[in-house]
Amino acid sequence: MLDIPSSVRVDVEALLAAQNHMGVCDAIEQYAPVGKPDTMTAPHFPKVAGIDSTVPPPAHTVAPASPAPAPPSSPGAPGAPGAPGAPGTLIQDRLAGWVSDLTTLHELTERLARTAFMDDALHEVLRAGAALVGARRGLVVLEPADGLGPDTTVGLGLARADLGHIETVPRGATSYGRILDRTDRTGEPEVHADLLSEDGLDPRHREVAARLGYAASFALPLATEAAGRLGAAVWLYDEPAEPVERQRHLVGLYTRYATEHLARLLELERARTKSRTIAEELLPPRLPRVAGVQLAARHRTGPRGGGDWYDALPLPEGALGLTVGSVTGSGASAVAAMGRLRASLRAYAVMEGEDPVAVLSDLELLLRLTEPARSATALFAYCEPALRKIVLAGAGHSPPLVIGERRTEFVETSLSAPLGMLACWEAPSVEFSPEPGETVLIYTDGLLHRSGDPMDRAFARLHAAAAGVPRTIRNDPGAIADHVLHTVLPDGLDAADSDEDVVLLAARFE
Structure with a gap:
């Protein structure tokens, strides 16, 4: 630096x-x-x-x-x-x-070093390079030479449709295409000072350049010996022009540093993707179909992968087990611990699911013996859809929310410590009966934490979001979950990278 x-x-x-x-x-x-x-x-x-x-x-x-x-x-x-x-x-x-x-x-x-995600870094590289070479527009194509991805194209001053037009030009006729297809790792730029006057210019390239209004281009590989070739950056001029020797030298220095920074972000991005993929694979690929109840789930994983889970499993005699939980920590170890706990809870639910307290007691003993440095929150509900009867127990978990035509209220549950926090966990169970057409929403604390509000305000926001569910979607648990998620976490907070996982599991009783 x-x-x-x-x-x-x-x-x-x-x-x-x-x-x-x-x-x-x-x-x-x-x-x-x-x-x-x-x-x-x-x-x-x-x-x-x-x-x-x-x-x-x-x-x-x-x-x-x-x-x-x-x-x-x-x-x-x-x-x-x-x-x-x-x-x-x-x-x-x-x-x-x-x-x-x-x-x-x-x-x-310094500005580039403050970027923590690949998309932000690519936009910063384009803006800085444009300032150094005196251009107004440009694009960067990320295409790592190892073929492991991710492959993406980001534009500066170019709309998505403009990038689509550029991508219709044969790859070998574009500056970035020639750079990415090189067999060597030279850092030589591709300079076209007067693009439209070149005799050998591809007809499609000439057509796109005239349509988008650029007359010159300057392209540099994003490559170093240590990082290999990650992609190429191209800056476009409205009039015939090219950077002077001084500008080329400065932008070359900058892109060499930028390539090293992008290589580090690429490793992080791949690690985050793997963690998210593993976490998703450990969760149910689809929810079961059980008579008398409709199910829907929504899950948002943090960038490092978290330990939140949900599950719904059919039980003997037409019963249904519903559970959500969260393991402390993040990253691969938390994901692995989550997978072990969820698998164990399924086994305990099959053996003694009608007694949620016994299920969580067994899970607490397993956690204390096998994961002594961890704690977890969990909620398990034993449902009998035919009778619209639910018996549940929670360990340090937020109370479920009942959403219906005549009421929107939290279920009163007893306070209890998370699993792994006490020498012996036990708390009384709670029984309640949802009315026909009512939806029971169970969720993890990440939904509240991501809002950025204190817990009392976050609970009030959640209650207001549930009470404001439009009548037209009250028959669809998936639409209800989406409405609550986007209302509690507006402006893309539900999709933004965060250390907090979010899980919602909605069950509508007929």
Whole structure:
């Protein structure tokens, strides 16, 4: 990471003295202007924060025109103090350009380093690159060379339809396609300074460029030796143009750093995807069909994979077991613990499901013996749909919510500690009977925590969302679950990455 102070004061003579291990006075004497100023060569300065300072002069630095001959005593004469071509002025101008460029790179890499997700990082790379090369639009194609994905395309100043048009161009005719299809790992750019005037331009590419209104492009691979090739970035110009040598150098430095950052995010993204996939596979692929009750479930997994579960399993004599729960922690270990507990609970429910307290007591003993460092919350309900009778017990879990035409209320349950918190867990069970057409909603605490409200306000928000279910969807438990989820977690909070898993299980009794 670049670490450059916000304000830099450069003393040319002191810098030259320090570089050559001599006093300032000796340096002034040795480097006094002799002969023509343009014959002087600027010293080679050391690398700063890993960036080689031997780069072309800044684009904004223009060599001074030769002044008209003047008397030696004239202040404007070559070699006179303050003359435009004085060696000190040239060096200081060049140093000012380097400092400006390094400061810009520092700010851009700092902004990129603050991104924690791949999509945000790709958008940041496009914005920073566009600022460095002077373009207005662009796209980045993520296509890791190992073929493991994820493959995606992100645009800057391009709508989804525009990206679709670009993707209709044959791959070999596009800049990013040629970069991604290279067999070597060179970092050479693909430059088209005047795209529409090229004789060998693909007809479809010409048509798309004219339609979208770009006339030039500059493309760079997102590749390093360590990370391999991850993709390619392309910036588009509205008029024939190309970046100057200075701009190419700066954007090359930036993309090399960006590639390393993207490689780290790619590893995290793949780990998150695996955790989510494993967690989903450990949950029921589909809910059972049981006479007298309709079921629906909604599950949102956090980026690292969490330990929330739900289950519905048919039991003897037409009964039904419903359960939700949550294991402390996150990541692969929490997912594995969740899978073990859910599988054990299914076995206990088949053997003694009519007694929910016994089921949770057995689960608590198993947790204490096999997972001594963990705790868990759980709720198990034994349902008899034909009689519309439910007996449930909870261990540190939020109470179910009954949603009907004439009432919307929480079921009164006894307070109890989570599993694994006490030497011996036991709490009384609760029995209640839903009316025909009523829906019982059981859920995990992640639904409340994701809202960001204190728990009392989160419960009030949940109750208001359930009470506001439209009449037109009260016969559909899935629609009820969706309404509650989107109302309690508005503005995409239900889909946003969060450390909190969310589980809702809705059962509508006929």
